[in-house]
Amino acid sequence: MTAQPRGRRRGNPDTRAAILAAARERFAASGFGGTTIRSIAGAAGVDPALVHHYFGSKDDLFVAALELPVDPRAVMAQQVVGPLEGAGERLLRALLGVWDDPQVQPALLAMVRRLVEPGGDALFREGFLPVVLLPLGQAMGVERPERRMPLVASQVIGVILLRYVVRAAPLADWDADLVVATYAPVLDGFLAGPLP
Amino acid sequence: MTAQPRGRRRGNPDTRAAILAAARERFAASGFGGTTIRSIAGAAGVDPALVHHYFGSKDDLFVAALELPVDPRAVMAQQVVGPLEGAGERLLRALLGVWDDPQVQPALLAMVRRLVEPGGDALFREGFLPVVLLPLGQAMGVERPERRMPLVASQVIGVILLRYVVRAAPLADWDADLVVATYAPVLDGFLAGPLP
Structure with missing residues (x-):
């Protein structure tokens, strides 16, 4: 599941780019579930084995296609996975650590904009x-993650929008500790509290 | 503060459109605070009195410029204003009532997309x-609304994004009652709970 380290991504850069x-193009048109490595290889005019050689699994290729400066799975695995107690705070701290990095933020902003564009719904869903x-x-031991994680996302995305996209006070001016103090209880409720 | 009823908007349609x-153009370039009725009238080549005649106050003109199918202030005043107790539920019900209306939803989606585009930050902020x-x-008696209402917005915008923009389960499939049961406590916390 982990992305290949960059150092191991050898090969023809034109082939990788293709x-x-x-x-x-395929993920946007057919969604993640409806896309196969074989169909991507066909569209790129290469052998499917070459796709696996360059990018690993379909999950890895999807994350690579997002063109993020960090692999969100690596950040999450290192900083967020752990007991459910305190999970809201760990999640927020990992998120703010990445988003508050001026080197990383522009690519994340571009991803949020793609999400809201027509067709971006499949990218998320x-x-x-x-x-x-x-x-x-699942790695945090959340019960019914298919129901709870979208609720977590609904709050996290709103924080991102207010703090980084529209940059509204007070969220845009708060330090990480204030954001964590405000939102960790909300996330803990979604992660482990009663569901309606 | 209330928008003029449509029936009273007489006059030359070209002048209104201009x-x-x-x-x-002015609100996008200078924000709400940095824009005067006089500067808008100048850009449109008309007398400021004519702007007031057609659109009422600067607030009214701003809402008209959003091109929404409903005046959010009228919806809010009718359905949301009241005691702080139960305010989260009233706010969510009013919001879902408007967003779940298929006649109204496309224009609201367009507004959300404008918000995320470069320059959309001033539109919100x-x-x-x-x-x-x-x-x-203020009308709900919220203490420090300049601090609390953006927190409310951070959750409401996330619900809108998950339910209507990316249409992710379970939020996209839930009826209004389930959405209200899930999020009213979060909003009540932001509206009246302890702040960090």
């Missing part, structure tokens, strides 16, 4: 949710 | 927030 372009969010919920 | 176009959200918080 595979990534085909992957983005059939890609980011099953590849990143649900495995994270 | 004023609205100038208002959108210097327009929607002072014209719609802060007066609503």
